[in-house]
Amino acid sequence: MKDTDLFEKELNEIFSSDRILKNEPMSRHTSLRIGGNTDYMVFPATIDEIRLTIKLCRKYDMPYYIMGNGSNLLVSDSGYRGLIIKLSDRFSNISVEEDGTVLAQAGVLMSKLSNVIAANSLTGFEFGAGIPGTLGGAVAMNAGAYGGEMQQVVISATVIDGDGNIRTLSNKELEFGYRSSVIQKKDLCVLEATLKLNKGDKRQILDKIRELNHLRQLKQPLDKFSAGSTFKRPEGHFAGKLISDAGLRGFQIGDAAVSEKHCGFLVNKGNATAGDFMKLIKEVTRIVNEKYGVLLEPEVKFLGTFDSD
Template structure:
């Protein structure tokens, strides 16, 4: 099958204006890195999303789901096949203490809307830059809170396009992993249970967490956030800092001088620069401390 055939078939399922060929993925990732997607498609409904997933499966077309691109590094050669982007699936509904958010909704927007309704439990997410889909897949967390603390259930598509609902236990949420990543599911929406709280306390907590984030993280540069998972018994940022790697990097990529756990796109870096900087950090930390730094970010695409 040709790219033209994919586009023609997809145009029967979604608005043709939501299909793009040879689309640069730089504008869809927080690192501002990466090559082009053969075909880029944005479903407007969950049914459209299911049809695309089913089509890719039945026709053996490679399919990559892209959320807010906050936890993903796309290689310079881009992505073959179809990239499905859920940005238009961004509805957030609040009913009492229940919050239902679609995959493309930004997690910090869910936190903001919950806070506006005096609902507590989601303050931890006020500064997380990802989407609900990515947050579910990685069991996103910050400042002592994580998705598994508030999740009720999650509706996903299997790789064949079948829609199923997974309970909290079925999601197998653990530190930066879930059954979603293990089985290659695509998140459609998630339901959270929060609690009524004191408006002033919620606002104060969000203000405090926002200050902590803005004062400690290099938000002025494109980055994928925390690049590495926390190794058992250590902190990745401390190991990198103690390895004297801050300010060092390859090409336009650099280990942040503000937060050692971040690798920033400081000066028109390529994805190759960024990935080589990651490997340099892993190599030096292994040599100095005999600790293997495992990636929290996902690297996709071709060189």
């Protein structure tokens, strides 16, 4: 038997067939609707399935990548040669304690988690309601909005490393920085996180969520395919303003364009390739740097190989 056959045989022992996809277009799994095929994608429902998958990939030298909702991912047109572990609604339990402690699995969507938190009259997580990713992705990215950040609410996160070791990291050990954490630096997988929130008034919490979501609707091109803000906020500046001042509003390469509504968002107008999108990122970066001497750094994560690699 070939190695691939053996790998697939063992993968089938971990997952039922409806939880393994082969040659799956990544455009179906990213908010940008861009990306070629991944060789494999699996949808674990338990920590043990995640552990066994990592172990199997190690055994067969199969590259693997952890993803959540794909809302911050640009996948190359040639896709991914390896296996994607997608943590989604199958791995999304939430439990809420009397004292405002919330324990949730990495695959839960931030919107769902914020609904449950609000329903329990807990405040402090309103900022997360409109972030269109999973809890795991948000911890990895230290996602934030409107003055809130994961760093402020996460007490600890349980992670698994490439050797299959599981441990719980405290807030400090998670080394949160601006849109970064130790998860990214050390290629860890977030399994679950514990958040601490405060008792509040349910109506006020829901009003706040509505207000923030309304602000998003007003300011962001939510009707277009995007990965949110493409660039990190450069110190002392706003990426969107620099791009707008550089005259790049609406600037387009193929079907990849600078949003007319919010220049910090690069969008796919329908048929953009990852190649177009990458060229646009580079061109915007070059022009802004030339005009203002500020080097924009991508916030979006890249997966797969791109032409210039």
